[in-house]
Amino acid sequence: MTHPMTKEDFPVSNIxxxxxxxxxxxxxxxxxxxxxxxxxxxxxxxxFTPSLLGCVIDAGNHSHSMVRNSGECVxxxxxxxxxxxxxxxxxxxxxxxxxxxxxxLTPGKSEQVGAPRVEECYASFECRLHDDAMIERYNxxxxxxxxxxxAPLADEEESLHYRGMGEFMxxxxxxxxxxxxxxxxxx
Amino acid sequence: MTHPMTKEDFPVSNIxxxxxxxxxxxxxxxxxxxxxxxxxxxxxxxxFTPSLLGCVIDAGNHSHSMVRNSGECVxxxxxxxxxxxxxxxxxxxxxxxxxxxxxxLTPGKSEQVGAPRVEECYASFECRLHDDAMIERYNxxxxxxxxxxxAPLADEEESLHYRGMGEFMxxxxxxxxxxxxxxxxxx
Numbered sequence: 224m225t226h227p228m229t230k231e232d233f234p235v236s237n238i239x240x241x242x243x244x245x246x247x248x249x250x251x252x253x254x255x256x257x258x259x260x261x262x263x264x265x266x267x268x269x270x271f272t273p274s275l276l277g278c279v280i281d282a283g284n285h286s287h288s289m290v291r292n293s294g295e296c297v298x299x300x301x302x303x304x305x306x307x308x309x310x311x312x313x314x315x316x317x318x319x320x321x322x323x324x325x326x327x328l329t330p331g332k333s334e335q336v337g338a339p340r341v342e343e344c345y346a347s348f349e350c351r352l353h354d355d356a357m358i359e360r361y362n363x364x365x366x367x368x369x370x371x372x373x374a375p376l377a378d379e380e381e382s383l384h385y386r387g388m389g390e391f392m393x394x395x396x397x398x399x400x401x402x403x404x405x406x407x408x409x410x
Numbered sequence: 411m412t413h414p415m416t417k418e419d420f421p422v423s424n425i426x427x428x429x430x431x432x433x434x435x436x437x438x439x440x441x442x443x444x445x446x447x448x449x450x451x452x453x454x455x456x457x458f459t460p461s462l463l464g465c466v467i468d469a470g471n472h473s474h475s476m477v478r479n480s481g482e483c484v485x486x487x488x489x490x491x492x493x494x495x496x497x498x499x500x501x502x503x504x505x506x507x508x509x510x511x512x513x514x515l516t517p518g519k520s521e522q523v524g525a526p527r528v529e530e531c532y533a534s535f536e537c538r539l540h541d542d543a544m545i546e547r548y549n550x551x552x553x554x555x556x557x558x559x560x561a562p563l564a565d566e567e568e569s570l571h572y573r574g575m576g577e578f579m580x581x582x583x584x585x586x587x588x589x590x591x592x593x594x595x596x597x
Contacts, residue, residue: 237574239451239573239574240573240574240575241573243432243451243452243571243572243573243574244432244571244572244573244579245430245431245432245433245571246432264426264430264455265430265454265455265456266454267452267453267454267464267466268451268452268466269452269466269548269550270466270548275548277454277464277550279454279455279456279457303585306585306587307587307590310587310590310591311590313595314590314591314592314595354547356543356544357543357544360541361456361457361462361464361552363456363464365548381582384430384431384432384571384581385430385431386426386427386428386430386431386584387424387426387427387430387597388427388588388596388597389586389587389588389589389590389591389596390584390585390586390587390588391584391585391586391587392431392581392582392583392584393582393583393584393585394571394579394581394582395568395579395580395581395582395583396579396580396582397573397577397578397579397580398490398493398577398578398580399576399577399578400493400494400497400576400577400578401575401576401577402576403494403497403498403501403576404497404501404576405501408500408501409575409576410574410575
């Protein structure tokens with residue numbers, strides 16, 4: 224299924240629900256007249272409020288300079304049904320390929336940033352560069368998520384988790400351990 | 411199943427195979443005469459060589475100062491069968507509880523660091539603090555993984571992925587897309 228998905232506003236302080244499990248994401252960007260998409264697996268939630276997300280975007284990626292120059296991107300989560308698109312995007316460069324067109328993806332207008340969302344993904348998090356201090360040394364971009372969009376049935380989607388060497392783990396069943404938590408730890 | 415697992419040497423440059431999918435981990439530490447364990451879900455691979463791992467360890471955790479003072483820890487991956495232990499460890503403090511004893515876990519001697527491994531986990535990565543520049547501002551520890559130990563059947567273990575609010579996602583099936591990759595991208 225690679226059709227655009229309708230999404231609703233979601234609290235930026237709770238994106239950990241979707242990102243802490245570690246899915247592969249598609250990072251969309253725009254700089255001047257060009258858009259681009261890259262596949263990215265090296266990211267971590269860093270804070271709830273402000274909603275901070277650390278992402279390693281190697282300098283060898285065409286997206287690196289686009290995100291750095293614009294100070295913006297959108298982090299999108301694709302469902303497992305998009306796996307071949309995810310791999311295709313990760314195996315070509317935005318310096319040669321116009322990826323939205325080549326992979327038949329729909330650029331959606333973002334609300335807070337210039338970079339387009341990828342409408343076929345079930346979650347899209349608009350990001351603004353919060354701290355560039357670690358880009359030079361580690362290619363680590365620290366973003367603030369300024370707007371979050373999530374499909375109503377996002378929890379039913381399978382996510383993709385990359386293991387390297389062409390292998391993906393898919394998300395499995397969920398279990399609830401709420402009853403073992405102190406109330407103050409339930410965030 | 412909470413028995414100690416025999417592990418073998420594993421290449422530190424390939425820990426992404428186990429960590430990039432985003433499992434919850436147990437961070438074990440030692441400072442002076444005290445050991446501790448914490449549950450942690452905010453981490454990302456940052457580089458292959460040296461093998462760098464970024465981990466957010468909130469200053470509110472007893473482990474924060476122990477890891478900071480010693481400059482060392484072990485990042486251990488528990489299988490899903492340890493979920494109640496993982497939750498228990500995350501819901502008490504090392505300032506009050508001696509966690510190895512309280513949770514009947516076996517401290518194993520590490521080779522490169524003073525912090526003990528958690529023998530019941532299927533993978534243990536010995537870490538040395540590589541860069542403390544982002545600890546003050548973001549509680550972000552950048553570690554170098556200096557030694558990796560992995561159980562021979564680790565790929566058959568289910569991992570735990572935290573979503574917040576007491577809910578865990580478990581790892582599901584794997585799929586192979588090697589044939590869609592450029593050879594140079596197969597790392």
